[in-house]
Amino acid sequence: MFAEEPMGRRVGLAYNAKSEYVFQPGDPQDANAEFDHDDTIGVIEDAITAGGHTVVRIGNATALLEKLDRLDVDIVFNIAEGYTGRNRESQVPIILEMMGIPYVGSDGLTQGLTLDKVMTKKILIAEGIPTPRFVEVSDVSALPAPWLLGFPVIVKPRHEGSSKGLTEESVARDEAHLRRQTDWVIRTYHQPALIEEFIPGQEFTVAIIGNNPPQALPVVQIEIEGRLDLGDRFYTNARIRSGLEYRCPARIPESLARRITELALRTYRAVECRDFGRVDLRVNPAGEPFVLELNPLPSLSTEDVFMVVAKELGITYEAMIHRVLDAACARYPRLNQEVAVRPTPPASLSFAKRS
Ligand SMILES: Nc1ncnc2c1ncn2[C@@H]1O[C@H](COP(=O)(O)OP(=O)(O)OP(=O)(O)O)[C@@H](O)[C@H]1O
Ligand SMILES: [Mg+2]
Secondary structure, eight states, X not given: OOOOOXXXXXXXXXXXXXXXXXXXXXXXXXXXXXXXXXXXXXXXXXXXXXXXXXXXXXXXXXXXXXXXXXXXXXXXXXXXXXXXSTTGGGHHHHHHHHHTOOEESOOHHHHHHHHSHHHHHHHHHHTTOOOOOEEEESSGGGOOXXXXXXXXXXXXXXXXXXXXXXXXXXXXXXXXXXXXXXXHHHHHHTSOEEEEEOOOBEEEEEEEEOSSSXXXXXXXXXXXXXXXXXXXXXXXXXXXXXOOEEESSOSSXXXXXXXXXXXXXXXXXXTTOOSEEEEEEEEXXXXXXXXXXXXXXXXXXXXXXXXXXXXXXXXXXXXXXXXXXXXXXXXXXXXXXXXXXXXXXXXXXXXXXXX
């Protein structure tokens, strides 16, 4: 017996809600910074539903494992950031891949690679994509002396996002400060510190959607304290929490916008990002761009870059989410052979038994 369901797909939603995070003793105050607000999860769900699909809320990787044998979805929209370690963003994609369940976004390799900024930079260097010079330090006593990169430098945790570990103290202008900050990052985030040449000037971010070919959306410029020429200003985690300021389109010459877009697309391809992503760059006062990193799970909050770009393009938030979902669906031939009325599998057919 087959029951009739509304036209559309069953779309699982995998996520980590900020509200689920239980702070442990010793956690930094920004420990749950990457997780999504309930509002964001809700608007993504509403956007998918508005397209005629049915959303099945899954939750985090543990919930996914618990639900695996009765999960009846055509595809999973994955924004789960995961818990602990540099492979945390890979957890949901790898489980889904293992089970043969289609999903939106980059695979486990790209998620792990790009969360680790040092690994990403090695790929960028191999591809000839400019990125700030850097040193990785796991033990502050091994800090090279005399200091190699000169000053100022910025000290970041090696594999964090959402500007975790970035405070007003992150830029060092002398060796004593560098040692102190490096030691703090290593001890607080239990991982090596990435020390980078600090790039003053302007900052940009480029949202990208799709595959074969991916499409770069209009360049977004970062504004801090009302300034586009940021000088020494940069995004700390506190600034992110107090609200971001973006300008779109960026107030820059067409030639610079083209160069930034080209680098963003090269970066997306170099790390084999899929469906959607966001590339962050800084441009120094000489007009030279540097790629800082790529986010394969960029925020889809209505306060963030994708919404800013949607406004510039004159499309709705829902339309933006559907572009991402459609890009993923296009990668799976069997999803495109869907019929208007979808058969519901018998209750006894567990997902794990599907071939
Ligand atoms: N080398 C650098 N020179 C100047 N500013 C930098 C540099 N590296 C990082 N920053 C500043 O710190 C911010 C966060 O750094 P980065 O993008 O590398 O980390 P993240 O935590 O992964 O970012 P996101 O908040 O986008 O997830 C940047 O947006 C920028 O403002
Ligand atoms: Mg960034």
